[in-house]
Amino acid sequence: MSLRALRTLLAIAQHGSFVQAAQSVHLTQSAISLHIKSLEEEFNASLFDRSRRLPVLTDAGHVAVERAREIVTLYDSIAAEIGGDSELRGRLKIGVIHTALASILPQALVTLGVLHPHLRLTVASGMSAELATRLEAGELDVAITTEPVKPHPYGLVSTTLYEEGFWIIAPSALAGLDTRQLLEQQPFIRFDRRAWAGRTIERELRRLRLRVNTAMELDSQEAIIQMVTQGLGVAVVPLSRRNLEQLGHLKIQPFGSPQRIRRVVLLEREDRPRGRLAAALANVIQQQTSE
Template identity: 75%
Template sequence: MSLRALRTLLAIAQHGSFVRAADAVHLTQSAVSLHVRSLEEDFNALLFDRSRRLPVLTDAGHIAVERAREILALYDGISSEIGGDSELRGRLRIGAIQTALAGVLPLALSALRVQHPHVRITVASGMSAELATRVEAGELDVAITTEPVKPHPYGLASTVLYEEGFWIIAPVSLAHEDLQLLLKSQPFIRFDRRAWAGRTIERELRTMRMRVQTSMELDSQDAIIQMVSSGLGVSIIPLAQQQVESLTTIAFEPFGTPQKTRRVVLLEREDRPLGRLASALANAVKAYSPHVDP
């Protein structure tokens, strides 16, 4: 039994397909199939029902997936648990939402690299729900996401890092207008309602009984900012304070009275409590963020 085969098993369980799992773990499909056969021989049990078009876990397969998660969590945590208090080593796979990537995370990672040069860090971007799922599946160690509108997936714990404000944004040429009124009169570029932030915005608009003229619905904050900068409409998006201070091509106005905010959290698996690596990341992020009460 190899650790790589266990990671392959988790990828299949997560993606529901040998093909997508192969892409996720950077293997050929034949190599993925070989890993599964090897595990089935080791465990003397079938892990997937092969009578189905798509791979479906058997009862033995479900048990194997849960144990694989536990084994890999223990293995991945070894390097962060050993060694001296001041010298951290090991791998930290981080997922992050766009506002964190454009705001506090680069500063935090730069400081972390100086303090702990032997830590191997990888970063993946995505929307909060996607990143939470990847942490749950063991593909990421931690993720910086928004505090979900609904409870986060079962088995995940969160640590509050900081808050971000929601902002009405408009072309800079309309900076002297009442942006609240522009929400009703201008084309509205909507933040994707599949995202946690998009659902928060939608709920608040309904609470305010505000009708908007939706012209686009996009899942990229950068794309929304570009569309607004080009004069194609107005929008409501969450922004890191660093973005508010640096963007010069759009006008800003707080959304809501008082301003609507969201909490940004560090997500991790409950069965792998906040280790020294993840704790160091959380502390670095908080050092460059406005204080928020727990």
């Protein structure tokens, strides 16, 4: 039994096909088939029901996948465990929401790379609920998401990284307008309502009985800010203290009564297979956002 064959098994279980699994682990489809054949011979059991168009795990296959995930996780954590106290080693697969990806994460990765040059970091972006699901499935080691994450998979724990307030942003030419005039009389650029931030904004608009005239609905905070900067409308977005300092050219005022706040957290599985690496990432981000 090889570790690579176990990774192959996990890739097939994750992607649901031999073709996509082969692409994800950078092997040919024939090599993938050989890996599974060797595992089935070693375990003396069929891992997939091949009578269907797409491979479906058998009962034995489900057990094998669970044990394979435990073995691979344990193996991947060895480097982190045997590294010195001051220098961390190993691999950390990070999922991150778009707003953090475009703000705090780049500098955090640079700092982490300087402190621990033997760390191997990979990054994937997505929405909070999607990242939480991928974390639970073992595709990610940690995820930077908003709190709460809904639906929140069982067995995840969170560490608060920083807080952001929700703010109304508008072109400076509209400085004389109050909240209701800004949001009801100007074109409104929505934060995507599939995201938790977008749903929070929508709920508060309804609670305050504010009827907006939606001109756009975007999933990129950077794009929303650019649209407002160009005078194409007003918006509500979550902003960090650093963001606020960079947007002095816009009219900015708190959104909500009281102002709505969101927490950005680091999600991990309960068993914390990358505990030391995750703690190092969290520490760098907390220090960076508190400065």
